[in-house]
Amino acid sequence: MDGNFLNGYKVVNGILTSEYFENNYQNRNGELTVTTNSNPDCPDCPFSVCSYCDALDEVVIIAGGGNSASPINYVVLHNIFDFDGGGNSWGSGGGGSSGSSGTSPSTSDPCDKINSLGTNTDFKNKMTDLKNSTGLNYEKGYYIGLNGENSFTPINGNANQPYIDINPSSPISGFMHSHNTEGDSMFSPDDIRALYQLYDNNLMQNSSTFTFSVVTNQGTSYTIVIDDIAAFNNFGIANFNNQANFVNFSNTYTIDFFDAVSSGYDFITAREIAMLKALGNSGLILTKATSNFDDWKKLSSSRTNGIINGDCN
Amino acid sequence: MKNIIFILIVIFSFLKIEAQEIVILKKEAKENTENIESNKHYKVPDSTSGKFEGIWVYNDSNKTFKIKIVNTKTLVKSSGNYVSILKGLYCYSDINSNCEFIDIDKSLFYSSDPYKLFGNKISFNINDVEYKKIGHVIFELLEDGTVKWTLQDREGIRLVKSDGAKQNKGFSIPTNVILTKEQ
Numbered sequence: 001m002d003g004n005f006l007n008g009y010k011v012v013n014g015i016l017t018s019e020y021f022e023n024n025y026q027n028r029n030g031e032l033t034v035t036t037n038s039n040p041d042c043p044d045c046p047f048s049v050c051s052y053c054d055a056l057d058e059v060v061i062i063a064g065g066g067n068s069a070s071p072i073n074y075v076v077l078h079n080i081f082d083f084d085g086g087g088n089s090w091g092s093g094g095g096g097s098s099g100s101s102g103t104s105p106s107t108s109d110p111c112d113k114i115n116s117l118g119t120n121t122d123f124k125n126k127m128t129d130l131k132n133s134t135g136l137n138y139e140k141g142y143y144i145g146l147n148g149e150n151s152f153t154p155i156n157g158n159a160n161q162p163y164i165d166i167n168p169s170s171p172i173s174g175f176m177h178s179h180n181t182e183g184d185s186m187f188s189p190d191d192i193r194a195l196y197q198l199y200d201n202n203l204m205q206n207s208s209t210f211t212f213s214v215v216t217n218q219g220t221s222y223t224i225v226i227d228d229i230a231a232f233n234n235f236g237i238a239n240f241n242n243q244a245n246f247v248n249f250s251n252t253y254t255i256d257f258f259d260a261v262s263s264g265y266d267f268i269t270a271r272e273i274a275m276l277k278a279l280g281n282s283g284l285i286l287t288k289a290t291s292n293f294d295d296w297k298k299l300s301s302s303r304t305n306g307i308i309n310g311d312c313n
Numbered sequence: 314m315k316n317i318i319f320i321l322i323v324i325f326s327f328l329k330i331e332a333q334e335i336v337i338l339k340k341e342a343k344e345n346t347e348n349i350e351s352n353k354h355y356k357v358p359d360s361t362s363g364k365f366e367g368i369w370v371y372n373d374s375n376k377t378f379k380i381k382i383v384n385t386k387t388l389v390k391s392s393g394n395y396v397s398i399l400k401g402l403y404c405y406s407d408i409n410s411n412c413e414f415i416d417i418d419k420s421l422f423y424s425s426d427p428y429k430l431f432g433n434k435i436s437f438n439i440n441d442v443e444y445k446k447i448g449h450v451i452f453e454l455l456e457d458g459t460v461k462w463t464l465q466d467r468e469g470i471r472l473v474k475s476d477g478a479k480q481n482k483g484f485s486i487p488t489n490v491i492l493t494k495e496q
Contacts, residue, residue, distance in 0.1 A: 141470070162449075163466055165480075167473035175470070183468050190447075190469020197472040243445045244418065250438060250447060251422045258396050259389040261426045262338060262355035270426075277391045 110225035111312035113209045114287050114296050117223065124293040126152050127215055130178040134217035139164050139180055145173030145205055166194070171203050174211035185218035186271035189250040192278070195224065196236035207232075220268055221289040223296060231283030253278040269307055276301045287312060333395070340431045354386065356397035357430045365399060365435060365452065369460055369492035377412040378405050378487050379495075380421065380462075399423040399430075401437065405486050418442050421450065439464065443485035455491075464488040 117123055126142050133140045139157040141164050146153045157164040162182050166175070175198070179185075195212045204210045213223040226232050239249040256277045260270035272288075276299060279286060287296045288309065297309035335354045356362075362384045371378040382401040389396055401421035402414040421437040429435050433454040438447050451463040464484055471480050 161466060162468035163471050165471050165473050177470060179468065188467065188469045190467055190471065194470035194472050201472065203472075243440070243442075247418075247420070247422075247438075247440045247447060252390075254422060254424050254438065255387060255389055255396060255398065256391055258398060258423070258427055259355065259392055259394050261428070262336070262396060263353070263392075263394075267426060 108206065108209045110208050110227050110285060111298075113211060114223065114225055114285070114298070114312045117211070117289075117296050118294045122150055122152065126176060127213065127221060127289070127293045130176060130215040131221070134178050134180050134183075134215060136178075136180055139178050139183070141166065141175065141177035143168050143172045143175055144211065146170065149173075163190070168198075168203050171205045172198075173205045173209065174213070176211075176213035176215070179214060179216040181217050183216060184271060185216045185220045185268045186275050187212075187214050187222060187224070189246070189253050189278070192224075193240045193246060195284075196232070196240050199226075199229075199232065200236060218268060219291065221293065222299075223287050223289070225285050225287070226283060227285045228283030231281060233283075235279075235282040235284075249278065272299055272307050273301065276307070285312060338427055340428065351393035354395040354397070355427065356384075356386075357427060359384075361430050362397065362399060364454060365430070368495040369462075370495050371462070371487060371490040371492050372408065375408055376405060377408055378490065378492075379403065379412045379414070380492065381414050382421070396427075399435070399437070403439065403486065416442065424449070438467070439486075441484050441486060444481040444483075446480055446484075448484055458494065460492040460494075462487065462490050462492050 123144075130140055130142075138159050138161065141155045141157075142152040143155055143166070144150075144152060146168055155164060155166055162180075164177055177191075179188075191212075191214065198204055198210075198212075199207060207226050207229045209225075211223050211225060213221065215221040239245050253274050256274035257270050260273045261267060265273060272286075276286060286299045288299050289296050296312065298312040300308045300310060302308045333352050333354055335356065338355060338357045366382050366384055369380040369382070380401055380403050382399055384397050385400050386395050386397050387400075388394075399421075400423065402417065403419050403421065404412040404414055404416075406412040418440060419442050421439045423435065424438045425435045435452050437450040437452060439450050441448055447467055449465045449467045451461075451465070453461040453463070455461055464486065465488070
């Protein structure tokens with residue numbers, strides 16, 4: 001079997017401990033040639049050919065290294081291989097990056113953040129502004145924290161268009177937006193993808209306190225926070241890193257909504273059910289506000305697929 | 314013994330299939346239920362969904378655009394139910410070449426609630442393979458038996474790429490045309 005050596009990794013007890021990269025080990029054609037199985041003479045070498053370990057440099061990886069304080073002790077395929085031409089996110093010798101090296105440490109409890117929203121006057125005022133804007137023919141939004149702590153910087157969509165193109169110039173602490181008369185009562189699949197892209201593009205100041213909110217023309221309002229950044233990273237890679245997976249994510253959400261409506265649920269509840277299913281194992285918490293944004297409850301699926309409003313703790 | 318177990322499994326499988334209840338949805342949405350029951354097969358009457366099914370065509374002097382829509386019994390993995398839902402494929406080619414439904418990624422997926430099927434205006438998600446984006450199709454059956462096809466951007470927040478590139482504007486396929494049914 002012929003092939004090009006790209007990268008090698010050593011995992012001990014589930015912990016990623018080493019990265020191997022090429023050190024001038026090439027044949028005449030500039031390629032490695034794999035010819036045999038493992039050599040018993042070099043039990044410490046993780047590769048099937050002893051000489052790889054002689055010829056490759058080893059970089060010891062310290063979990064939680066890089067710029068991320070999250071103790072990432074695994075490596076995901078996206079970080080190793082170059083998908084969609086974007087290049088991998090591992091600098092040689094850096095290591096430990098989860099693909100979002102600019103995201104600040106996960107030092108705060110996301111539920112503390114959620115529970116504080118009901119007393120955050122600035123936040124509630126802007127949500128009220130969005131609520132009063134759902135009858136417009138465009139979507140409104142605010143970057144949170146773009147121009148200083150607790151700042152709200154407006155960003156609007158175009159007239160008669162159901163989307164907002166966002167392009168924050170630096171990491172933000174949150175984002176909120178409205179759905180107008182043409183919009184659904186819930187985050188759209190594209191909204192969820194954008195949340196992941198903000199993370200993946202290092203545009204969150206702090207992943208554990210980042211808030212992502214929507215106010216809709218149907219009178220509903222929701223905020224998502226990230227409870228498990230590693231799970232969210234894996235969820236995003238699985239669903240949003242190529243078009244086919246995103247199509248599948250979107251269609252699955254649609255069919256769950258169709259099923260819930262067919263079962264007799266009203267449209268708002270059916271979208272909540274479908275979104276909770278779509279966000280299964282995502283590491284995200286979906287919360288819903290009272291009409292005046294004073295109280296936020298965590299939404300969960302009940303055993304019978306209904307919705308439970310509970311405290312976030 | 315293994316054969317007996319195998320036969321029992323086959324028998325129970327058939328019993329399970331037979332136990333699946335077909336629920337024909339009516340025009341008026343039913344009252345709220347307390348839970349999503351499993352092993353149901355939800356569908357509207359065949360004549361209701363059937364009016365949207367078939368091959369729909371638009372031609373101009375240079376291009377042929379075709380949509381094929383079928384009603385498909387589909388498993389809802391999260392609940393164990395089945396739903397009959399409209400799905401489709403599209404092709405878009407030069408007028409002199411065959412427009413064939415050979416690329417399964419060029420797909421449409423019904424995106425309205427089931428009760429919209431009782432009317433004349435429904436919507437689909439469409440995967441524009443060339444532009445790598447999902448669009449929102451409004452598919453409106455007109456009184457003369459043709460269909461008004463309107464393709465728009467979907468609702469959502471869209472992050473502009475770090476190089477400033479926005480998502481492709483528009484679509485690689487027609488956005489506002491009248492389709493006629495292929496006989």
